[in-house]
Amino acid sequence: MGRTRVKIRRRIWILAAILLLLSACGKKTAGPMFAQTQVPADLVICTDQEPLVYEPVVKEFEERTGLSVEVKAGTSENVRQMFEQAKDWDLAFGVSTELLDEYAALWMPYESAQEAAVAETFRSVDHSWSAFSVLPLVIMYNTNVVTYRELPVGWASLLEPRWKGRVAFADPEKSDISLTALAAAALVSPEKEQYVQELAGNLDHNLLENIAQVKEEILDGRCSVGVTTEETAQALRSSGADVDYIYPEEGTLLVLEGTAIRRGTVHEETAKQFLEFTLSKDVQKILMNSQSRRSVRQDVETPKGMDALERLPLPDADFETISMEKRKILESWKSISDAEAGMGGAS
Structure with missing residues (x-):
């Protein structure tokens, strides 16, 4: 009789284990099927x-x-x-x-x-x-790093040797803001391609992925100056951040x-x-x-x-002219980038 009871208990435990396993399996299959049901956005x-x-x-x-x-x-x-x-x-x-x-x-x-x-x-x-x-374009700088005598005044300031590798600038091939800044500088520069080439050299291969990183680099002090939009610079200044900005004296866009x-x-x-x-x-x-x-x-x-807006130093150029200038500048930038990449590969 004792052995019979043991066998019965053993069968009950085995049956309970099987039911528990089946229950768990049922829950596992039901979960993903339900989760896959998504309502499309309007x-x-x-x-x-x-x-x-x-x-x-x-x-x-x-x-x-x-x-x-x-x-x-x-x-x-x-x-x-x-x-x-x-x-x-x-x-x-x-x-x-x-x-x-x-x-x-x-x-x-x-x-x-x-x-x-x-x-x-x-x-x-x-x-x-x-x-x-x-969005007007501006040059923003870190007030803890840039002294009064070093204050940038325009696009030409970005070429100064003191800022080599310290200019926050997003890749013009990825950021329309940076490409527009290049066009703004080119419109007032007698040697457009030379300006692009000198700026590329002064960036010292420190190109950022997007315009948001410009803000981060300047706030952290990793870069001293950089190109961004007026609203970004103004919002930071109003919040008490250690930054200020100028409209390039040659003209902005x-x-x-x-x-x-x-x-x-x-x-x-x-x-x-x-x-x-x-x-x-x-x-x-x-x-x-x-x-x-x-x-x-x-x-x-x-x-x-x-x-x-009417008080800002804006060039006498319509949007169509600026758009054409941007296309030309982008080609110049790509040529310079390709040449630098080739030199890097050769070395």
């Missing part, structure tokens, strides 16, 4: 903006509308690749209007209901895009950013709704107050601490 946007810029806009849009937005973010180079593929996204947000014009065939013409509020200079002639923000709807998108109405939202007075004022960004609207004032 709108997919691509952008080369930093999270600091696009996250508040997207979050506010989602809260006000109840719609969901997926963001595909990257560098200007990444965005160009997304334009080439022209799929899996609906709208380009806050992208250089020159890049948008380069891919003009991608965009669905759309005239915003708020067009009249936008300064005429910042309007698209064919309504292929709507302006989002305008504006980077105009816009938003465009991809032709043929299945989320056309949602894309229009998002575009109108980004151009609204509410959003434009939020960007001005929280990030020191200039608005493209005529009814939004200039951020505190900034000069009026």
Whole structure:
């Protein structure tokens, strides 16, 4: 009888173990099957903006509308690749209007209901895009490192030997901001290619991946001076960071950013709704107050601490001329980079 009880207990334990194992297996298979169920976003946007810029806009849009937005973010180079593929996204947000014009065939013409509020200079002639923000370029410096006598005054200052290897500059092949800065310097330089070559030498192969790293390098003191946008420099200065900035005395340029709807998108109405939202007075004022960004609207004032746009040293050149200059400068830069790479490989 004792042996029989032992056998019965043993069978019960074995049966319980089998049931537990089957239960665990059932849970393991059910988990991934459930996790794979994803609700597609109501709108997919691509952008080369930093999270600091696009996250508040997207979050506010989602809260006000109840719609969901997926963001595909990257560098200007990444965005160009997304334009080439022209799929899996609906709208380009806050992208250089020159890049948008380069891919003009991608965009669905759309005239915003708020067009009249936008300064005429910042309007698209064919309504292929709507302006989002305008960013003057500046030279920013670390006030703990740069003395009063060493203060930069213009583009030529970036060539000074004292700053060799200490200039924060993003790769012009990846950053439209840096490419525009090269064009600004070239427009006022009698020897354009020479300026590009001398700057490349003074950078001492210290090229950054993106414009966000310029801020980090200067704040950390690894670099003394660098090229960035006015809003970045102004926001840092206002927050009490040890930085200041100047507008190059030779003249600076504006980077105009816009938003465009991809032709043929299945989320056309949602894309229009998002575009109108980004151009609204509410959003434009939020960007001005929280990030020191200039608005493209005529009814939004200039951020505190900034000069009026008409007082900035801007060259007498339209956006088309500047765009052509950028293409020429980019070719010069690539030639110099290729030559340096060849010399490095030979050694």
